[in-house]
Amino acid sequence: NKRSLAINFRDPRGLDLIREMAGTADVLVENFKPGVMSEMDMDWPVLAAKNPRLVFASITGFGTTGPYGEWPGVDQIAQGMSGLMSVTGEPGRGPMRVGTALADLSSGLFAAMGILVALHERERSGRGQWVQTSLLQAQIFMLDFQAARYLIKGEVAGQEGNNHPTGAGTGMFKTVDGYINIAASGDSLWEHFCKATGAADLLTEPNFANAALRTKNRTQLNARLAEVMLTKTNDEWVALMDKAGVPCGPINTIDKVFADPQVKHLGIVRPVDHPQYGPQKVVGQPIHLSRYPQPEKLGHTPGAGEHTDAVLKSLGYDDAAIAGLRAKRAV
Numbered sequence: 001n002k003r004s005l006a007i008n009f010r011d012p013r014g015l016d017l018i019r020e021m022a023g024t025a026d027v028l029v030e031n032f033k034p035g036v037m038s039e040m041d042m043d044w045p046v047l048a049a050k051n052p053r054l055v056f057a058s059i060t061g062f063g064t065t066g067p068y069g070e071w072p073g074v075d076q077i078a079q080g081m082s083g084l085m086s087v088t089g090e091p092g093r094g095p096m097r098v099g100t101a102l103a104d105l106s107s108g109l110f111a112a113m114g115i116l117v118a119l120h121e122r123e124r125s126g127r128g129q130w131v132q133t134s135l136l137q138a139q140i141f142m143l144d145f146q147a148a149r150y151l152i153k154g155e156v157a158g159q160e161g162n163n164h165p166t167g168a169g170t171g172m173f174k175t176v177d178g179y180i181n182i183a184a185s186g187d188s189l190w191e192h193f194c195k196a197t198g199a200a201d202l203l204t205e206p207n208f209a210n211a212a213l214r215t216k217n218r219t220q221l222n223a224r225l226a227e228v229m230l231t232k233t234n235d236e237w238v239a240l241m242d243k244a245g246v247p248c249g250p251i252n253t254i255d256k257v258f259a260d261p262q263v264k265h266l267g268i269v270r271p272v273d274h275p276q277y278g279p280q281k282v283v284g285q286p287i288h289l290s291r292y293p294q295p296e297k298l299g300h301t302p303g304a305g306e307h308t309d310a311v312l313k314s315l316g317y318d319d320a321a322i323a324g325l326r327a328k329r330a331v
Helices: 012-022 044-050 075-081 102-125 135-141 145-153 187-196 200-204 211-216 218-229 234-244 254-259 261-266 308-314 319-327
Strands: 027-030 055-060 130-134 170-174 179-183 248-250 269-274 278-283
Touching: 012 044, 027 102, 044 055, 055 102, 075 102, 075 135, 102 130, 102 135, 130 135, 170 218, 179 218, 179 234, 187 200, 187 211, 187 234, 211 218, 234 248, 254 261, 308 319
Parallel strands: 027 055, 055 130
Antiparallel strands: 170 179, 179 248, 269 278
């Protein structure tokens, strides 16, 4: 449901237009290399002086200052520098990137959170502020307990493949018709799992007597679990684990994700009518608000500059002024 206004940043009139819009805007988000906004005379001090209520958000690769402050930000570079790739993949296979642009996505989410905090604080102070995050900071934050292991205990985590880094009984296993994730860590879940799978003999195996021993003897344990899991289909295991209260789920390909009954129930796939491509489906927002339901249909992703005239008219520009800007290629 966005609108697209296309402005020529190389034209002084285009920059003036952006400054004009920033003068009344609630939020401005930019992700240029540090220094670019200053070169265009549109950095935080300049725009905040004209609009003290502006929330100015910057997403950079590595921060706005420091030895890497001027480096361009690329998702895979941040994944590597943050340590994420060193804990992703199978042991001995070398570092592995995550299958989505996790650093890009998480930094955008953290910027959005910072913007919301700043808007909320503005209700008290009446003033905006500069919100900053970076791909590197966001991805380090996303290391979660792997970072805590090092900071608290000095443990440098390595690759564990599909094994849980700190708990045995959790991992991916092949079934008759696919693959499944099982999370049977902890003594209680382990007991439920063994009884539900008909492998109660594992409960009396000395090498698996407690969580610490199961982790120590993980290779032997996984070999035994692999034999057990190959006896039934994904659906059969999901039904059994659900009844036993053991967390589990199939490993879905993308097509199976969108065919899943729970995914359909959540309604995250939304219809869009595109003027050029016709009916489309897109992934909707993963958030539901009780007093502000999502619209039945979303507006299509706009083409570059599709709403330029409409936005400019809302700012008070008449047809002649807009035609002048277009003639000078400012928009």
